Amino acid sequence: MSANARETLLAAAARLIAREGARRLTLDAVAAEARLSKGGLLYHFASKDDLIRGLVETLVAQFDAEVETNSVPGTPGAWTRAYLDATVKPPVSRTDTQTTGEASGHGTALTSAGIAAAVANNPSLLEPVREAYRRWQRNLESDGIDPIDATIVRLACDGLWFSDLIGLDPLPEPLNHAVVTRLRATTTGAHVTETVSILPADENLPR
């Protein structure tokens, strides 16, 4: 377990935040969650800030990888579409181990854990996120489509992320699907005007 101890610890930290909120992210708690001693934890992460840094960097790297995977370069709007997909795609939880499903019922999902922890503890740890966004915004603006459209798609994605971060109700399902579809259509430059009336029943659009 030594080689991936870091990952185990990061996953434990993320799980903890998702379950009990950022305030409960204490070294003791993380160590316990990862079934390790505090000493062991501090061997891998020199400080709490260091741990959160790891969380944030992992988050950014994962999202980057996800976008990279989804992106099929060549077509205009490909990167923007990949950004959308990476946001929407159900995040594959890294928590395969220890499935003690004692969900205490609040939103903060694993993906947002790093952000929450950084906001709670030390906003300057968000710097990697800020830097990533600079990069992402650059990519969006030079994606071969109208940068305004691309930016709106980005903002909507961020809105979905925000919603997840603070545990808002997800959009009701037919609407959610329609919104994502509409956003994706935006990235192709095709200005679809097919007004989907309130509560459309066509749930089975091609994925």
Added chain:
Amino acid sequence: MSANARETLLAAAARLIAREGARRLTLDAVAAEARLSKGGLLYHFASKDDLIRGLVETLVAQFDAEVETNSVPGTPGAWTRAYLDATVKPPVSRTDTQTTGEASGHGTALTSAGIAAAVANNPSLLEPVREAYRRWQRNLESDGIDPIDATIVRLACDGLWFSDLIGLDPLPEPLNHAVVTRLRATTTGAHVTETVSILPADENLPR
């Protein structure tokens, strides 16, 4: 000062978060910022959670009031447009007193202070926000325009809010203006296709 002591304290707390981050929101610090003793603070707010609750509720109430002010009922999309305006409008800072501008340069603006504090300390304090969003989403979906469009505008607004919360770079100015304009146009049902090319110089669009 006794009557508005609560407001003074809330403003002090918000200022503190904006300036030094949510972690620094301690009872001592808030009291000092408001030039009051901790005992005095605890007279008005029974606990730290109570203080944060006040912060969150004020935030929701302010936003609600802002939307209400901006909304001109009757025309389709009016509410959605008001939501957009309330988000974009430069928040009139309530901090008229004590203008010690020692901004230490990170994002968390006054508007987001309550959210940040709640995320950091006790996510369950976000319940009023969740409830408000249920209400808002209902209003958006019955605003006389395509609910998909309305929802996308909402999500983009939330994206802007999120951006502010974690202190991302604001959008470069011509783009920002264009995005807001495009979003507003969406709320009128008018599907504008005037593709503003990369970096448009026409900054002086009619407000």
Added chain:
DNA sequence: GTTAGTGTACCGTCTGGTTGGTACAGTACC
């Protein structure tokens, strides 16, 4: 026997909250 990795015990500080008070304005009663 050296090194990577982990555990135990402990320390100092921070911080939320309590306690016991002060100052003072109002007011009811005689």
Added chain:
DNA sequence: GGTACTGTACCAACCAGACGGTACACTAAC
């Protein structure tokens, strides 16, 4: 109009627990 009493607003000092971090002993592997 003086006295007893109440409620509001605030303060200084203190406390107990939590928490980040340190020190160091131990062990398994090579």
